[in-house]
Amino acid sequence: MPSVITHAAVAVAAGLAFGPRDAPSQFWTASIACSVLPDMDILAFSFGIPYGHFFGHRGFFHSPFFAMILSLLMVILLFNHLEFFSKQWFFFLIFFFLVGASHGLLDAFTNGGLGVALLSPFTNERYFFPWRPIMVSPIGIQGLFSKWGLMVLKTELLWIWLPCSLMVLLSYVSGWLIRRG
Numbered sequence: 001m002p003s004v005i006t007h008a009a010v011a012v013a014a015g016l017a018f019g020p021r022d023a024p025s026q027f028w029t030a031s032i033a034c035s036v037l038p039d040m041d042i043l044a045f046s047f048g049i050p051y052g053h054f055f056g057h058r059g060f061f062h063s064p065f066f067a068m069i070l071s072l073l074m075v076i077l078l079f080n081h082l083e084f085f086s087k088q089w090f091f092f093l094i095f096f097f098l099v100g101a102s103h104g105l106l107d108a109f110t111n112g113g114l115g116v117a118l119l120s121p122f123t124n125e126r127y128f129f130p131w132r133p134i135m136v137s138p139i140g141i142q143g144l145f146s147k148w149g150l151m152v153l154k155t156e157l158l159w160i161w162l163p164c165s166l167m168v169l170l171s172y173v174s175g176w177l178i179r180r181g
Helices: 004-018 025-047 064-078 087-107 147-180
Strands: none
Touching: 004 025, 004 087, 004 147, 025 064, 025 087, 064 087
């Protein structure tokens, strides 16, 4: 998996690039939560649930299906002042879904683990993308401060942080050009 810091950074970059300029604090809370909550499935190890189990690491909670449930929950709980099915309601629903789904997709670009159950709950089969340039992050905070963790950070900077930074930069430049012209 990319590190939890990188998953959160993807949410922040997406919010800066595509979110409302006057986004309320709950927008940022929901964005980051949707991007990092799938990794709460590592708690399954504490309950004796094996990695490859439906509820194991990179299982159901890494699927787009779960991302949709989570995004719907976020919109209902944090944006209950919005009219159901309004344009703004749908924007938040789709945005949080995409940020949440990015978690499993990014994990499928890593070089370790058993794959990601991208089609869960319909199948527990695990998948990787054919091209996997991102080094898998160690599970646990201590591993991030090791030689392995530094190598992970290097691949994340190149393959995730740099494209996210460019996305944000392009969104600001295009917005500036539109306002000028």
